[in-house]
Amino acid sequence: MxxxxxxxxxxxxxxxxxxxxxxxxxxxxxxxxxxxxxxxxxxxxxxxxxxxxxxxxxxxxxxxxxxxxxxxxxxxxxxxxxxxxxxxxxxxxxxxxxxxxxxxxxxxxxxxxxxxxxxxxxxxxxxxxxxxxxxxxxxxxxxxxxxxxxxxxxxxxxxxxxxxxxxxxxxxxxxxxxxxxxxxxxxxxxxxxxxxxxxxxxxxxxxxxxxxxxxxxxxxxxxxxxxxxxxxxxxxxxxxxxxxxxxxxxxxxxxxxxxxxxxxxxxxxxxxxxxxxxEVEWPARMQRLTRGPLIDAAAGCELWLDGGHNPAGGEAVAATLAALPPRPTWLVCGMLNTKDVLGYMQPLAAHAAGLVAVEIPGEPNTLPAAETAAIAAKAGIATSVADDTLAAVTRIAAEHPGARILICGSLYLAGRILRENG
Missing domain, CATH: 3.40.1190.10 (Mur-like, catalytic domain)
Structure with missing residues (x-):
């Protein structure tokens, strides 16, 4: 320390x-x-x-x-x-x-x-x-x-x-x-x-x-x-x-x-x-990840990271996904319990093939994965839960080869991902 x-x-x-x-x-x-x-x-x-x-x-x-x-x-x-x-x-x-x-x-x-x-x-x-x-x-x-x-x-x-x-x-x-x-x-x-x-x-x-x-x-x-x-x-x-x-x-x-x-x-x-x-650089805003353990786990999938966490952030991510070349997109999502989770999820529903909910490690205000999944389902997204981000990415890559995987929902989650894969 x-x-x-x-x-x-x-x-x-x-x-x-x-x-x-x-x-x-x-x-x-x-x-x-x-x-x-x-x-x-x-x-x-x-x-x-x-x-x-x-x-x-x-x-x-x-x-x-x-x-x-x-x-x-x-x-x-x-x-x-x-x-x-x-x-x-x-x-x-x-x-x-x-x-x-x-x-x-x-x-x-x-x-x-x-x-x-x-x-x-x-x-x-x-x-x-x-x-x-x-x-x-x-x-x-x-x-x-x-x-x-x-x-x-x-x-x-x-x-x-x-x-x-x-x-x-x-x-x-x-x-x-x-x-x-x-x-x-x-x-x-x-x-x-x-x-x-x-x-x-x-x-x-x-x-x-x-x-x-x-x-x-x-x-x-x-x-x-x-x-x-x-x-x-x-x-x-x-x-x-x-x-x-x-x-x-x-x-x-x-x-x-x-x-x-x-x-x-x-x-x-x-x-x-x-x-x-x-010349601008600004990490965790629809950032394409290119190295680290998660890239190995993604095995041929596109891996992206975004820290948006409110309804306007969800709309921005949805618009970005709409502008990217078509590809099945799976979300790995962890959110705080202080956010409008449904408002964030609703714009994404039209662009997500499914969502795997995770908790944010070490964050006391993390929303339990089961609750995140339940809200995503309410927004019309097919959902499941995983123990952590690595498990979620590994599962998606195994079941949906070549998919686009977007880790999203929180700057705190994004920060942890960058520390481990930056």
Whole structure:
């Protein structure tokens, strides 16, 4: 176990019994640290329900193509905690991470604080000490009261597609959830807005208007769409004919458009837009696996991995499967008991030959495999259960040679798969 793992384990014990969304603890610890969030490079703040990570990764690829140094903060991590913090383009080192965590632990002095809050403070501390040109911040939960929402004047805010998720914390209507996400909009700061339902757009516009925050809205101020084997992007500065993004799936067209709109707002052009599409890397989003024990078990089958876990994620996966060459597709699915499992499954029913349900190892909130299978059956998918992912893949490969196998349902499951097969 590394030094940072030991500290992270200790920090978990400080977590309040329930998630209590508030910025009070964040302001307290940042003040004790000398307010590092005020000394970081210009911030691009990204909120939304779906596409945050992909969009942020594309913006980073575009900025780095311009020879700029970019800090980036994302969550959750997949295989290793260090993935959450990039310093000037590189994953934070073990030494830098352990030092920042220790300093935050000392500044907090044993007071209650969430794991996300104290690790976000560590990220701000590390960002403030390493020179860079931009800082990309991905919201963890919501926006208004998220631990990242302590930068008073970002350079740019971005709101990716909003749908219903985390209702226990953000409200049980899409308007309430949109209000929380729109909480990242700041006085006079431009905001890039992805395609949204009309009621969500209305909430964002109502939030931006009194703040004098200029909105750059999809299908009004810019548009992105596929035409043959090209992505067409258009705004007031003209039209660009670009390659399709390397991240698979029709939903990535919208994410790409949002990223390009952000780059254009920052003054960048065609070269950076092209790099955003072609040089982006973002694991566990319809990722084709090519090595590891599962590939051996798959024995001639196509093996894919996706971490989507809500209804919009299910729709995105379904659309991606529809766009792939026809092949019988079997799902290996493990989900958390906090998610809308039926809402996730329903879009997939038309594309799945069957589903093998598994539990997520080491995850206390995993849904029992039998319950996942029962919900999948309710969605109209033929189901069975397996002891683990390896057993599920082995069985599918033996019974359905040459099938497409998609491991899906949770970022936690995806992270474990990448640790063992990455």
């Amino acid at each position: 590394s030094a940072s793992d030991i500290i992270l384990q200790r920090l978990m014990s400080l977590h309040p019994k329930v998630i209590d969304l508030s910025l009070d603890r964040m302001h307290r610890i940042l003040s004790a640290l000398g307010d590092p969030q005020l000394r970081i490079p210009p911030v691009i703040h990204v909120a939304g329900t779906n596409g945050k990570g992909s969009t942020q990764a594309m913006i980073r690829a575009g900025l780095e193509a311009a020879d700029l140094k970019v800090h980036a903060y994302t969550s959750p991590h997949l295989a290793y905690f260090h993935e959450r913090i990039r310093l000037a383009g590189e994953l934070i080192s073990e030494e830098e991470l352990a030092a920042a965590l220790e300093e935050c632990e000392a500044a907090n002095d044993g007071q209650p604080i969430t794991f996300f809050e104290i690790t976000t403070a560590a990220a701000f501390l590390a960002f403030s000490r390493t020179p860079a040109d931009y800082t990309l911040l991905e919201v963890g939960l919501g926006g208004r009261l998220d631990a990242t929402n302590v930068v008073p004047a970002p350079r740019l805010t971005v709101i990716t597609p909003i749908s219903v998720d985390h209702t226990q914390y953000l409200g049980d209507t899409i308007e309430a959830i949109a209000g929380e996400k729109a909480g990242i909009i700041k006085q006079g700061v431009p905001c890039i807005v992805s395609v949204q339902p009309p009621e969500v757009r209305a909430v964002i516009e109502a939030k931006a208007e009194p703040l004098g925050a200029p909105l750059r809205i999809a299908r009004q101020d810019w548009d992105a769409y596929r035409e043959g084997d090209a992505l067409i992007y258009q705004d007031e500065r003209g039209l660009m004919d670009l390659p399709l993004p390397v991240l698979p799936g029709p939903h990535q067209i919208g994410n790409a458009g949002t990223a390009i709109a952000a780059l254009r707002e920052l003054g960048f052009g065609r070269a950076e837009a092209r790099a955003a599409l072609l």
